[in-house]
Amino acid sequence: MKNTPDRSAPCWCGSKKPYGLCHLPTDERIAAYRRRGALVPSRKMLKNEAQIQGIRESARINVAVLDEVAQRIREGVTTQDIDRWVYEKTTAMGAVPAPLHYEGFPKSVCTSVNDQVCHGIPSQDVVLREGDILNVDCSTLYRGYYSDSSRMFIIGKTSAEKKRLVDVARECVMKGLEQIKPWGFLGDMGQAVHDHARKNGYSVVREIGGHGIGLAFHEDPWVSYVTSRGTDMLLVPGFVFTIEPMINMGTEDIYIDADNDWTIYTEDGLPSAQWEIQVLVTPEGHEVLAY
Numbered sequence: 001m002k003n004t005p006d007r008s009a010p011c012w013c014g015s016k017k018p019y020g021l022c023h024l025p026t027d028e029r030i031a032a033y034r035r036r037g038a039l040v041p042s043r044k045m046l047k048n049e050a051q052i053q054g055i056r057e058s059a060r061i062n063v064a065v066l067d068e069v070a071q072r073i074r075e076g077v078t079t080q081d082i083d084r085w086v087y088e089k090t091t092a093m094g095a096v097p098a099p100l101h102y103e104g105f106p107k108s109v110c111t112s113v114n115d116q117v118c119h120g121i122p123s124q125d126v127v128l129r130e131g132d133i134l135n136v137d138c139s140t141l142y143r144g145y146y147s148d149s150s151r152m153f154i155i156g157k158t159s160a161e162k163k164r165l166v167d168v169a170r171e172c173v174m175k176g177l178e179q180i181k182p183w184g185f186l187g188d189m190g191q192a193v194h195d196h197a198r199k200n201g202y203s204v205v206r207e208i209g210g211h212g213i214g215l216a217f218h219e220d221p222w223v224s225y226v227t228s229r230g231t232d233m234l235l236v237p238g239f240v241f242t243i244e245p246m247i248n249m250g251t252e253d254i255y256i257d258a259d260n261d262w263t264i265y266t267e268d269g270l271p272s273a274q275w276e277i278q279v280l281v282t283p284e285g286h287e288v289l290a291y
């Protein structure tokens with residue numbers, strides 16, 4: 001009987017519940033998928049209730065910070081102003097902006113304007129003008145737990161083309177989200193995202209994706225939005241990750257700013273849009289933690 005797991009021993013997840021009443025059924029189901037060749041999540045990717053509660057609290061702050069940006073953003077402000085608001089609101093709530101000094105990133109938030117795809121660095125020199133579209137990407141560290149979400153903002157009135165890009169990019173995230181349920185696959189989400197983008201004449205950035213998140217800013221797995229239904233990682237309750245596709249008006253090709261080694265631009269100079277949500281796979285389906 002040496003291969004029989006000890007059902008009464010504490011579960012590996014740290015819940016303090018007996019294994020038999022905690023992750024044993026999940027582990028058996030995961031093992032069955034693995035035997036059939038599926039890519040399955042590691043134990044580290046599956047958060048317990050206490051960890052999820054910590055991530056929820058971090059995410060609540062992240063949402064409040066983005067709400068603050070939404071209240072104050074308008075024509076004439078600089079992206080450096082946004083950085084200051086994010087730093088002040090986050091620290092006032094007892095948290096730390098996760099981007100600050102992350103792998104050398106110099107600011108508290110990413111602000112990506114028009115043809116900037118992501119990782120735009122806030123600057124005094126970038127003054128928001130009527131018609132600009134921009135992504136503000138906030139990430140929070142609170143009591144050891146990470147959260148991450150981003151929204152698009154339109155300054156004043158923009159062109160119908162840019163407005164449609166912003167709207168479709170958001171729809172892509174929602175279509176992806178609809179696919180998130182236990183025992184589905186990340187590829188179900190990826191396919192829904194790129195189907196909707198391509199149907200609307202847009203392309204999806206391939207090289208940059210989402211990520212697991214919770215106990216670290218960027219955890220495995222890397223999350224692609226150009227995957228196919230039924231492929232990529234199996235979705236299991238307790239898995240927390242981001243849906244954050246970058247949708248380009250023109251071609252999918254991008255390049256990195258050689259001066260700062262961070263900011264990504266579209267190769268053709270056409271605009272790009274991105275929304276990001278942080279999602280938990282639940283036994284019933286999913287829960288949006290940050291948006």
Ligand code: MF3
Pocket residue numbers: 098099100102103105109110119137138139148211244276
């Ligand atoms: N918030 C970004 C993401 O969605 C990460 C940016 S890394 C940073 O993953 F250092 F630029 F903040």
Ligand code: CO
Pocket residue numbers: 148210211242244276
């Ligand atoms: Co992210």
